[in-house]
Amino acid sequence: ARPFRDVIFKKPRSYDVDSLAEFVIRYLNKNNFCVVDGVFSNKHLQKVLNEIKSLNSNGYLKVGRLSGGRTSGQDAFKLTKTEVRNDTIYWAEGTESRHPNVNKVVQKMDSVLSALNSHLQGEYYINGRTKAMVACYPGNGSYYRRHVDNPNGDGRVITCILYLNKDWNAKEDGGILRIFSAQDESCYVDVSPEYNRMLFFWSDRRNPHEVQPAFRTRYAITVWFFDKTERERAKEESALEGISTMKNELVVLDLERIENE
Numbered sequence: 385a386r387p388f389r390d391v392i393f394k395k396p397r398s399y400d401v402d403s404l405a406e407f408v409i410r411y412l413n414k415n416n417f418c419v420v421d422g423v424f425s426n427k428h429l430q431k432v433l434n435e436i437k438s439l440n441s442n443g444y445l446k447v448g449r450l451s452g453g454r455t456s457g458q459d460a461f462k463l464t465k466t467e468v469r470n471d472t473i474y475w476a477e478g479t480e481s482r483h484p485n486v487n488k489v490v491q492k493m494d495s496v497l498s499a500l501n502s503h504l505q506g507e508y509y510i511n512g513r514t515k516a517m518v519a520c521y522p523g524n525g526s527y528y529r530r531h532v533d534n535p536n537g538d539g540r541v542i543t544c545i546l547y548l549n550k551d552w553n554a555k556e557d558g559g560i561l562r563i564f565s566a567q568d569e570s571c572y573v574d575v576s577p578e579y580n581r582m583l584f585f586w587s588d589r590r591n592p593h594e595v596q597p598a599f600r601t602r603y604a605i606t607v608w609f610f611d612k613t614e615r616e617r618a619k620e621e622s623a624l625e626g627i628s629t630m631k632n633e634l635v636v637l638d639l640e641r642i643e644n645e
């Protein structure tokens with residue numbers, strides 16, 4: 385059974401942060417992921433894309449780490465680098481003057497997530513995020529092997545991605561993000577990394593995912609949002625080892641401040 389294949393992604397009623405948050409929480413609760421198209425204006429995204437291309441041509445994007453942020457333990461060495469992923473990445477705080485339009489994307493993600501917080505009461509309390517990861521898959525068949533973002537309770541609860549690829553044709557360009565159902569491996573949803581497409585999904589084991597080989601340069605901006613309790617517990621336990629690479633990219637965000645602004 386492939387309940388999710390070729391799913392038609394609906395659009396929210398309107399694009400104010402509260403309608404977006406309601407739309408996202410409905411699909412997160414229903415399908416564990418949510419696709420929202422058309423959040424940003426074309427004018428703004430064109431500037432974002434230009435900033436990313438100049439970051440790339442100025443050498444700011446470095447070769448990514450092993451999948452799942454594993455940088456230690458014997459299994460990290462079992463998989464050679466090429467077997468796992470070969471995207472190049474740049475971590476943005478979201479305040480750097482060199483990319484003001486990328487910063488606006490991060491601010492939009494923060495505002496949607498802080499609006500989402502009120503719908504997550506009791507389950508999670510999102511009070512922080514990582515830096516924004518600007519990723520580029522060079523179009524040489526580059527891919528990211530199947531993994532779970534947060535398999536061991538490191539605090540990351542929602543993954544938020546914005547794709548920036550104009551006229552992407554998955555049939556020729558590949559680069560599909562395939563999200564597998566945790567219950568039944570043969571069930572999956574294919575998300576084409578199209579321009580102005582946002583994707584939200586639970587970062588834990590509910591969403592094993594992979595990026596299939598891309599044959600055209602593929603850009604995305606990803607932010608992971610933290611649950612307060614899980615994050616504090618992870619700081620005590622060794623789970624932090626799983627994201628030791630992330631700790632120096634952590635932006636502890638006071639989302640209440642955003643709400644009150």
Ligand SMILES: Cc1cc(NC(=O)CCC(=O)O)nc(C)c1Br
Pocket residue numbers: 448449450451452453517519528531532533534545561577593595604606
């Ligand atoms: C660095 C890092 C990147 C990703 N990216 C994706 O899964 C690709 C999503 C997409 O581009 O469609 N995941 C983890 C767990 C880590 Br760590």
Ligand SMILES: [Fe+3]
Pocket residue numbers: 531532533593
């Ligand atoms: Fe991932």
